[in-house]
Amino acid sequence: MGGATLLKESGPREVFCGLTSIVWLHRRMPDAFFLVVGSRTCAHLIQSAAGVMIFAEPRFGTAILEERDLAGLADAHDELDRVVKDLLARRPEIRTLFLVGSCPSEVIKLDLARVAERLNGSLTGGVRVVNYSGSGIETTFTQGEDGALKALVPLMPESNEEQLLLVGTLANSVEDRFITLFNRLGIKNVASFPPRQSTDIPPIGPRTKVLLAQPYLGDTARALKDKGAEILKAPFPLGVEGSKGWMEAAAKSFGVQDSLFTSTVEPLIIRARKALEPFREKLSGKLLFLLPESQLEIPLARFLHQECGMKLIEVGTPYLNREMMNEELELLPEGTRIVEGQHVEKQLDRIRQEQPDLVVCGMGLANPLEAEGISTKWSIELVFSPIHGIDQAADLAELFSRPLHRRNLLNPKVLSQV
């Protein structure tokens, strides 16, 4: 592991739960439905997180566990069967039904795997039922996607064809761009997981080479490996350097000639570095503190230091999967303080003491920190924005320079000079 210093911390946490990932997963797979088996709190969370959906037929909902269920006075299995049957009768277009576990369903030990198995046995027609947990007990919000993808792995058909598999939700436009670039490199058989339709599950086999597009898919990566796939070692496709390294890993694995790789990628790199310049000017030398939430923190810290010149005070991460993060850790500067886990009070004390210029954190901590005069960036914004790839490097940097710009505008000294 490069020259980073690794510390562990545990205590009170301040993170969103895995239900949040439904917000981007239901957009990705419009023929799927996500049924949260949870409490009214879970329903409120998911409705406010994805509030824009009130104008459309929603593709997620909550089967509310009432007090009678929680007290064991009602048979939650019977009630769930009834809710699912009503739902499928009303919404015949649903092709995959995800039963999503929550803290309440885990507390009463509702076995959703058994429910899914039973429903798959009784439902005839084109609906598949799978389950995963989005509970906030010991998990963070991006792990919802990891759980959902892992639940789909057993449905992947076997194949012995050579293919490149991009794993992790990307914005459709970004994904199209990557596929075009890989095609130009001569890598023609490129599939994505999750697919754009839940029924369009890509095949897998010993000649599948996996490029992870997101750093929070440890369980999915293990499941794909168990199916015989090779997980390519690469940094994550954030910023010019990370994206170049990511594409290069695939190019090497598929035997693409160096000259073809360079002639394809170099013009993009030159253009992206130029586009980054104004943001580098704004960000260079600024102090950055990342609180643990999305598991994107280490690749982001690498980008913001290496390509934008920011100084890293602390890089928090909810979990550190060294195998997946090895390439990223090597690129961090000597002595970077990485803290795995969270004791939110201690972390806030360190923020107050070190007075960073920018803190990347969850929404719950952003307002209090802003009130104390510290600029923040919501980490959740990063999973909703098209930030991957060489072409997106400047947009990614802009996301971090915006709060600093806003703070400057609100600075009383600047205001008095206007």
Ligand code: SF4
């Ligand atoms: S799953 Fe747990 S943390 Fe998430 S909304 Fe429901 S009760 Fe809250």
